[in-house]
Amino acid sequence: MTILVYAEHDNATLKPATLNVVTAAKAVGGDIHILVAGKDCQAVATQAAQIAGVTKVLVADHDVYAHQLAENISLLVKDLAPNYSHIFAAATTNGKNFMPRVAALLDMSMITDAIKVVSADTFERPIYAGNAIATVQSGESIKLATIRTTGFDQAAATGGSAAVEVVGLAEDAQKSSFVSEELAKSDRPELTAARIVVSGGRALANSDNFAKVLAPLADKLGAAMGASRAAVDAGYVPNDMQVGQTGKIVAPDLYIAVGISGAIQHLAGMKDSKVIVAVNKDPDAPIASVADYFLEGDLYQIIPELTAKI
Amino acid sequence: MKALVAVKRVVDYNVKVRVKPDHTGVDLTNVKMSMNPFCEIAVEEAVRLKEKGIITEIVVVSVGPAAAQEQIRSAMALGADRGILVQTDDNVSPLTVAKVLKAIAAQENPEVILLGKQAIDDDNNQAGQMLAALMSIGQGTFASKVTVADGKMQVEREIDGGAQTVALPLPAIVTTDLRLNEPRYAALPNIMKARKKPMDTKTLADFGLTSDSKLKTLKVEPPPERKAGIKVKSVDELVDKLKNEAKVI
Numbered sequence: 001m002t003i004l005v006y007a008e009h010d011n012a013t014l015k016p017a018t019l020n021v022v023t024a025a026k027a028v029g030g031d032i033h034i035l036v037a038g039k040d041c042q043a044v045a046t047q048a049a050q051i052a053g054v055t056k057v058l059v060a061d062h063d064v065y066a067h068q069l070a071e072n073i074s075l076l077v078k079d080l081a082p083n084y085s086h087i088f089a090a091a092t093t094n095g096k097n098f099m100p101r102v103a104a105l106l107d108m109s110m111i112t113d114a115i116k117v118v119s120a121d122t123f124e125r126p127i128y129a130g131n132a133i134a135t136v137q138s139g140e141s142i143k144l145a146t147i148r149t150t151g152f153d154q155a156a157a158t159g160g161s162a163a164v165e166v167v168g169l170a171e172d173a174q175k176s177s178f179v180s181e182e183l184a185k186s187d188r189p190e191l192t193a194a195r196i197v198v199s200g201g202r203a204l205a206n207s208d209n210f211a212k213v214l215a216p217l218a219d220k221l222g223a224a225m226g227a228s229r230a231a232v233d234a235g236y237v238p239n240d241m242q243v244g245q246t247g248k249i250v251a252p253d254l255y256i257a258v259g260i261s262g263a264i265q266h267l268a269g270m271k272d273s274k275v276i277v278a279v280n281k282d283p284d285a286p287i288a289s290v291a292d293y294f295l296e297g298d299l300y301q302i303i304p305e306l307t308a309k310i
Numbered sequence: 311m312k313a314l315v316a317v318k319r320v321v322d323y324n325v326k327v328r329v330k331p332d333h334t335g336v337d338l339t340n341v342k343m344s345m346n347p348f349c350e351i352a353v354e355e356a357v358r359l360k361e362k363g364i365i366t367e368i369v370v371v372s373v374g375p376a377a378a379q380e381q382i383r384s385a386m387a388l389g390a391d392r393g394i395l396v397q398t399d400d401n402v403s404p405l406t407v408a409k410v411l412k413a414i415a416a417q418e419n420p421e422v423i424l425l426g427k428q429a430i431d432d433d434n435n436q437a438g439q440m441l442a443a444l445m446s447i448g449q450g451t452f453a454s455k456v457t458v459a460d461g462k463m464q465v466e467r468e469i470d471g472g473a474q475t476v477a478l479p480l481p482a483i484v485t486t487d488l489r490l491n492e493p494r495y496a497a498l499p500n501i502m503k504a505r506k507k508p509m510d511t512k513t514l515a516d517f518g519l520t521s522d523s524k525l526k527t528l529k530v531e532p533p534p535e536r537k538a539g540i541k542v543k544s545v546d547e548l549v550d551k552l553k554n555e556a557k558v559i
């Protein structure tokens with residue numbers, strides 16, 4: 001068995017999500033190759049070659065892959081597919097964008113959001129916002145899956161010395177073109193990789209309070225900041241901060257939910273966190289059902305006090 | 311210009327489903343069913359394009375049981391013109407749904423095809439991308455803004471780090487994210503009018519398809535329970551617990 005892992009990166013650095021996917025590949029067993037597709041992405045290939053357990057790195061460095069357009073990436077992956085028993089990508093917006101396209105080009109079904117490798121052809125995945133876990137077996141000749149990073153530890157980023165091979169393909173589907181990108185800048189750790197996440201809900205009431213009440217706590221803890229859909233929809237914080245079924249899935253050591261009621265869709269994105277703290281003025285808020293520590297009260301009193309005392 | 315919108319009948323988003331005791335699936339008896347929320351957003355976007363004069367006809371398709379007529383009628387009450395129900399009582403994989411939609415698109419020739427980014431039952435997030443691949447056309451997934459002009463579509467997409475904008479020649483596919491729009495409520499007269507709008511019923515066999523899939527669900531289990539937490543009385547107690555019991559700070 002040889003498994004192809006699609007590298008998540010920004011053309012300069014390899015994203016840690018790739019390391020979780022490598023661990024999923026190791027659970028399958030077999031040779032592990034990494035595909036780095038991008039533009040001027042040699043540095044990423046060098047990093048990928050150092051991941052422990054990886055035997056080969058394929059680099060497709062070309063303009064057509066610069067922005068990870070699914071139309072182009074999927075053609076590349078499809079052409080490489082016959083060499084592999086499994087193709088895995090992180091269940092990020094990027095992985096979810098191109099992988100189903102690869103599957104359809106191969107006329108195969110795929111598995112979204114695998115959280116566990118049961119055997120080489122059988123995987124667990126959450127359905128119904130995580131209220132059920134399905135065990136699914138793939139009878140396809142190539143097992144295609146996106147991997148939920150919270151389900152797997154990160155493989156060691158160093159210790160390996162894989163051969164790097166250039167892939168000559170440059171497939172331009174000419175079905176889409178990149179216009180622009182606006183990436184949020186933040187000095188905080190990335191939401192899906194952070195050890196501590198501090199999230200705010202509708203109760204924060206405006207972006208000012210996110211900055212003045214919640215941010216100091218996050219800063220003191222060195223935490224990433226997240227939010228409920230209600231807070232995002234209301235424009236208090238950017239979209240990419242949404243935690244939940246249809247936002248980001250996080251499982252940090254500590255998740256602090258502030259003024260978040262705990263709707264099913266929100267819980268789906270954070271209930272696998274190691275320790276959950278909820279601060280809410282309603283003792284019956286559903287978030288209490290998953291909180292290890294629930295502190296009832298007004299966040300505007302509690303959060304500044306908490307920030308001062310830790 | 312024609313729009314094709316795919317809508318799925320799913321468990322209502324407010325329902326917390328339970329796994330069946332025999333672990334064959336989730337218990338759907340007497341559970342409220344609705345249009346998948348992302349599909350509602352797709353219908354709303356099509357209606358807005360029609361109101362702007364860009365789209366002239368909206369065709370809705372659902373693959374599902376006879377009862378999925380309700381969701382097609384709901385889409386018509388929101389402004390869709392015509393419905394196609396591809397009737398089956400089986401679970402249908404996103405790949406099969408994509409094949410059905412491809413066949414219907416070949417008959418209808420829509421320029422704009424809208425789907426939800428994911429169905430909130432199986433949480434697959436696949437059908438739109440698969441359809442785009444099968445049709446060999448461009449995709450604007452997780453859309454937060456769509457503009458159609460001069461034979462082209464521009465889609466702003468929600469991506470992990472922020473937002474990306476892509477341009478796609480028509481026909482093209484959009485899958486909707488939550489911030490694309492806020493669906494309207496259907497007004498009573500529109501609900502009445504929707505009853506008279508045309509709806510075709512087809513089967514998978516009409517398209518030479520079956521519900522077979524190479525993915526088999528072996529079992530469905532409840533997620534691991536979290537052990538019950540405690541209520542703390544004060545910030546001091548919380549800080550103490552986090553430092554000395556949980557040891558996370």
Ligand SMILES: Cc1cc2nc3c(=O)[nH]c(=O)nc-3n(C[C@H](O)[C@H](O)[C@H](O)COP(=O)(O)OP(=O)(O)OC[C@H]3O[C@@H](n4cnc5c(N)ncnc54)[C@H](O)[C@@H]3O)c2cc1C
Nearest residue numbers: 201202203228229230244245246259260261265266281299
């Ligand atoms: C298709 C779909 C997808 C969705 N996806 C997601 C998703 O990915 N993520 C997500 O989060 N949601 C999602 N939702 C929305 C979800 O259903 C809830 O509406 C949302 O999570 C509620 O956000 P909230 O908890 O901030 O707001 P609310 O439910 O309004 O809760 C606010 C909470 O703050 C408390 N509060 C108020 N004032 C104070 C105070 N001064 N001090 C302390 N506590 C206070 C209240 O007691 C309440 O519990 C989705 C919904 C749909 C339909």
Ligand SMILES: Nc1ncnc2c1ncn2[C@@H]1O[C@H](COP(=O)(O)O)[C@@H](O)[C@H]1O
Nearest residue numbers: 316317373425426428429434435436437
């Ligand atoms: N059975 C179905 N009938 C109609 N549309 C569907 C069906 N299944 C999926 N879709 C469409 O595909 C989108 C994504 O679904 P999925 O890939 O299953 O998560 C949904 O929001 C619908 O627009």
